[in-house]
Amino acid sequence: MKLEDVKSIGVMGGGVMGGGITQALILAGYKVICRDLKDEILEKTKDTMINGRFGIQGGVDRGKQTQEEMDAALARLTLTTKVEDLKDVDLLIEAIGGGENGQLENKPLKLKIWAEMDALVKKEAVFASNTSMFTIADLAVATNRKDRFIGMHLFSPANIMKLVEVTYTADTTEDTIKLIIDLSKSMGKTPVRIKDVPGDTGFIGNRIFAATRKEAQKIVDEGIATEEDVDTAMMLGFNWPAGPLGMGQGARSGWK
Ligand SMILES: NC(=O)c1ccc[n+]([C@@H]2O[C@H](COP(=O)([O-])OP(=O)(O)OC[C@H]3O[C@@H](n4cnc5c(N)ncnc54)[C@H](O)[C@@H]3O)[C@@H](O)[C@H]2O)c1
Structure with missing residues (x-):
């Protein structure tokens, strides 16, 4: 078609x-x-x-x-x-x-x-x-x-x-x-x-984002920095519109 x-x-x-x-x-x-x-x-x-x-x-x-x-x-x-x-x-x-x-x-x-x-x-x-x-x-x-x-x-x-x-x-x-x-x-x-590949990994964006999010969570879990500071670092240091830990909730709700 x-x-x-x-x-x-x-x-x-x-x-x-x-x-x-x-x-x-x-x-x-x-x-x-x-x-x-x-x-x-x-x-x-x-x-x-x-x-x-x-x-x-x-x-x-x-x-x-x-x-x-x-x-x-x-x-x-x-x-x-x-x-x-x-x-x-x-x-x-x-x-x-x-x-x-x-x-x-x-x-x-x-x-x-x-x-x-x-x-x-x-x-x-x-x-x-x-x-x-x-x-x-x-x-x-x-x-x-x-x-x-x-x-x-x-x-x-x-x-x-x-x-x-x-x-x-x-x-x-x-x-x-x-x-x-x-x-x-x-x-x-x-x-x-x-x-398309097997494994339910997500395609490009979500696959790379999942790896980033995992690393961000590790930083929090190891007591290196707070969630807020991790998100701030990525937003102000890399010009991300949202940090890796706040991104999921924002996207899921349609950024309302
Ligand atoms: N929210 C996001 O950031 C995002 C981004 C990209 C892709 N997706 C994907 O898009 C899909 C939908 O996500 P969403 O965020 O819109 O979810 P949502 O919960 O906002 O909406 C899902 C809708 O599907 C409806 N539904 C369930 N069974 C149905 C059926 N048999 N017929 C018609 N409608 C039915 C529900 O009533 C609901 O309104 C999921 O696969 C999700 O992973 C979500």
Whole structure:
């Protein structure tokens, strides 16, 4: 599938990432159907998208978008709890978390959802996971479309951060990789290409960040410096926007 063939995009999950990805896509001109489990969740998704710290209304107030562009973007948005509404999308992006054990990254839940989506969504559609750490090939096995299955990892807040990690497996076709690279660029983002490897290590960013965080924690555990001073050292000494110990919580909440 080529970018010009993408007429509508499904987003599974309307949380921190699904909401931000949806916002970035509707502003880039795509029709998006965002699905979450309950109407109350979707009401919050829409409110954050419009009135949140990184919401479209703030963009209008600061002159980044016009009121007309905001109205047109919101007219491209469908929020739904009905999974069947996703059956005709050309691309499905998964950004789910939670489930019974409430884990942000829940592999059994992702596998279950991908198998259900494979049975529901039209055969030509491309599937992309926004997982931060799971090996993409492990998720693709839940489907019969391993050639059209790929990692598309955005960063929080997804409508602001420029990076997209595009992770391809041994089965992902070059057409599918190109589609996600072109889509990312059309959203004003910068994609990087990554080969999928076993081990649930994360791709580039989270893998390097995990090593940094481990070292920062070691400094605290050995009584060398406090958490606050470790974060201050990295922010003021290396110009990081947040320290390694404060970063996780900030990203997880969408920096609200
Ligand atoms: N927060 C971050 O910094 C970040 C960054 C990049 C990637 N990610 C990844 O993105 C995914 C989502 O993370 P998040 O921070 O948005 O989590 P979140 O908890 O904010 O949102 C997850 C949403 O998924 C919904 N959900 C659960 N099951 C669903 C289903 N069957 N259908 C539709 N929606 C369903 C939940 O109701 C919830 O609203 C995870 O894989 C996470 O690791 C998170």
